[in-house]
Amino acid sequence: xxxxxxxxxxxxxxxxxxxxxxxxxxxxxxxxxxxxxxxxxxxxxxxxxxxxxxxxxxxxxxxxxxxxxxxxxxxxxxxxxxxxxxxxxxxxxxxxxxxxxxxxxxxxxxxxxxxxxxxxxxxxxxxxxxxxxxxxxxxxxxxxxxxxxxxxxxxxxxxxxxxxxxxxxxxxxxxxxxxxxxxxxxxxxxxxxxxxxxxxxxxxxxxxxxxxxxxxxxxxxxxxxxxxxxxxxxxxxxxxxxxxxxxxxxxxx
Amino acid sequence: xxxxxxxxxxxxxxxxxxxxxxxxxxxxxxxxxxxxxxxxxxxxxxxxxxxxxxxxxxxxxxxxxxxxxxxxxxxxxxxxxxxxxxxxxxxxxxxxxxxxxxxxxxxxxxxxxxxxxxxxxxxxxxxxxxxxxxxxxxxxxxxxxxxxxxxxxxxxxxxxxxxxxxxxxxxxxxxxxxxxxxxxxxxxxxxxxxxxxxxxxxxxxxxxxxxxxxxxxxxxxxxxxxxxxxxxxxxxxxxxxxxxxxxxxxxxxxxxxxxxxxxxxxxxxxxxxxxxxxxxxxxxxxxxxxxxxxxxxxxxxxxxxxxxxxxxxxxxxxxxxxxxxxxxxxxxxxxxxxxxxxx
Ligand SMILES: Nc1ncnc2c1ncn2[C@@H]1O[C@H](COP(=O)(O)OP(=O)(O)O)[C@@H](O)[C@H]1O
Ligand SMILES: [Mg+2]
Numbered sequence: 072x073x074x075x076x077x078x079x080x081x082x083x084x085x086x087x088x089x090x091x092x093x094x095x096x097x098x099x100x101x102x103x104x105x106x107x108x109x110x111x112x113x114x115x116x117x118x119x120x121x122x123x124x125x126x127x128x129x130x131x132x133x134x135x136x137x138x139x140x141x142x143x144x145x146x147x148x149x150x151x152x153x154x155x156x157x158x159x160x161x162x163x164x165x166x167x168x169x170x171x172x173x174x175x176x177x178x179x180x181x182x183x184x185x186x187x188x189x190x191x192x193x194x195x196x197x198x199x200x201x202x203x204x205x206x207x208x209x210x211x212x213x214x215x216x217x218x219x220x221x222x223x224x225x226x227x228x229x230x231x232x233x234x235x236x237x238x239x240x241x242x243x244x245x246x247x248x249x250x251x252x253x254x255x256x257x258x259x260x261x262x263x264x265x266x267x268x269x270x271x272x273x274x275x276x277x278x279x280x281x282x283x284x285x286x287x288x289x290x291x292x293x294x295x296x297x298x299x300x301x302x303x304x305x306x307x308x309x310x311x312x313x314x315x316x317x318x319x320x321x322x323x324x
Numbered sequence: 325x326x327x328x329x330x331x332x333x334x335x336x337x338x339x340x341x342x343x344x345x346x347x348x349x350x351x352x353x354x355x356x357x358x359x360x361x362x363x364x365x366x367x368x369x370x371x372x373x374x375x376x377x378x379x380x381x382x383x384x385x386x387x388x389x390x391x392x393x394x395x396x397x398x399x400x401x402x403x404x405x406x407x408x409x410x411x412x413x414x415x416x417x418x419x420x421x422x423x424x425x426x427x428x429x430x431x432x433x434x435x436x437x438x439x440x441x442x443x444x445x446x447x448x449x450x451x452x453x454x455x456x457x458x459x460x461x462x463x464x465x466x467x468x469x470x471x472x473x474x475x476x477x478x479x480x481x482x483x484x485x486x487x488x489x490x491x492x493x494x495x496x497x498x499x500x501x502x503x504x505x506x507x508x509x510x511x512x513x514x515x516x517x518x519x520x521x522x523x524x525x526x527x528x529x530x531x532x533x534x535x536x537x538x539x540x541x542x543x544x545x546x547x548x549x550x551x552x553x554x555x556x557x558x559x560x561x562x563x564x565x566x567x568x569x570x571x572x573x574x575x576x577x578x579x580x581x582x583x584x585x586x587x588x589x590x591x592x593x594x595x596x597x598x599x600x601x602x603x604x605x606x607x608x609x610x611x612x613x614x615x616x617x618x619x620x621x622x623x624x625x626x627x628x629x630x631x632x633x634x635x636x637x638x639x640x641x642x643x644x645x646x647x648x649x650x651x652x653x654x655x656x657x658x659x660x661x662x663x664x665x666x667x
Contacts, residue, residue, distance in 0.1 A: 145553030160551045162544035164611040169537055174552030176534050188534035 073136030075271040081130030090116040092295040105282040105289030112292040122154035123147035151239030163218030223254025352605040367631035387626035388519040392574035393597035396567030404543035404610025405469035411594030412480035418575030421447030422493035422585025455568015459561035484587025492586035504580025527615035543610025
């Protein structure tokens, strides 16, 4: 069986800067793959390519074994791949419902309502509430402005929205970096829950405890290359840090 | 079902206020509605003429023109833009409509429907064309709305003057004037009725439809809208086009009331319309605003303008008053906002 998402020999240069130099990795349905690496290792670039925000210079993306090429984020959404970036892209003054449904609003049923784009506000609020409840995010009021939520609630909203957008692959760029300890736990639980429902998750993180807690496997990027893939007993903080800093793995290059 | 258990958790969080009151917009609308009420009461006490039919007819007919511009401006401002051209577009649209009626059909009888319809359509078309131009330049050329509409303000003003050497055009069918000054039961001017229907429709458009939701979201975070795969440019084009179209509608009502198409007829309305929207609680940074707020804002300005005259304040003070109220409204709103975010 082919992996949900596989990447072969992905290369990206920005002018003279080689952001990715032949990255190969894969992630299965229901699996959380960690991507770690120092600043400038190419993590964000990888994520942007997978979400259709940036074009690769060379290389191949396979979704369920089929070659995929995303012209833009909307095309990636349509194919079942969605990303949450560090800036979350929430509209701060709009309420939770408006943000949850942004770009795929529910219209009321009759012909006239469809013509004028009349929103089915009740159904949208109810669906938002039930989705957020199902993922056990702690957002008490779906009519609150998203900027009035806590950092953890905002992150949870962005992840829940992306998870609702997509059926196959969820890409997360440092979802816990700006959060307090308790909120980090909530977001990690949410990621775990989304993955047990069958989503393939790629999690970029600087926090080694996060990676150890939720990831089934982790790849280490250094200077645009995969220098290690760790899982099971090998997936330890010492190994991760060793490969990230270059203390380990030099000999094998 | 997992959802049921978690749902109970959520319901346990207390809700302190009634749902509609928790909306900041509703609180703002109530608040400025109160200001309008205080103004009306104060002027009524001060002048026996304030609460009369004559003053209502006078106030409401000028208010309709400002309101139509303000409604279009509400959408533009909610999208984090500004349309400085609406007053000038009103002027050129009305002058163009009158020009078509005067020159296209010089021998038309007073009640000829054909020429009147063509004239009205010409006014709407010119307004819409300027709106399209604004929208195109903002959305596709990426020029800031302030610059674009300052430019089209000049262009529209110039074309308005060019049509008849800067003069108004009054050779229009008399039945246009009859229409513009007709009222139902002596109390409801036809222009007010037309404006009310359009305003209600636009209020629902902003608050209840996908178009309105995208207008607010574009103004709040264009980045979020683009990432969601929404064609932001198409919606911006439609927003500015709506503003131009409503300026065209307003130009017809002005022309019909005054019996002439005049290139300068909208010059004062520009500031008043923008002030009405801002007084009505829309944020100049986008993402926030309601049509009902703009209606109340227009009411405050209209009551100020006519009320000050009735209590014998020299008319030149009107503009001073509008400017001062505009600044005060923004200041108070910022103050309330700061308090809300500090909470
Ligand atoms: N838009 C860009 N233009 C030029 N260089 C870029 C751009 N984006 C990233 N880079 C460069 O590519 C390399 C990898 O960056 P990035 O993927 O952001 O790394 P990470 O997320 O791991 O910190 C860095 O050297 C960075 O400066
Ligand atoms: Mg990064």
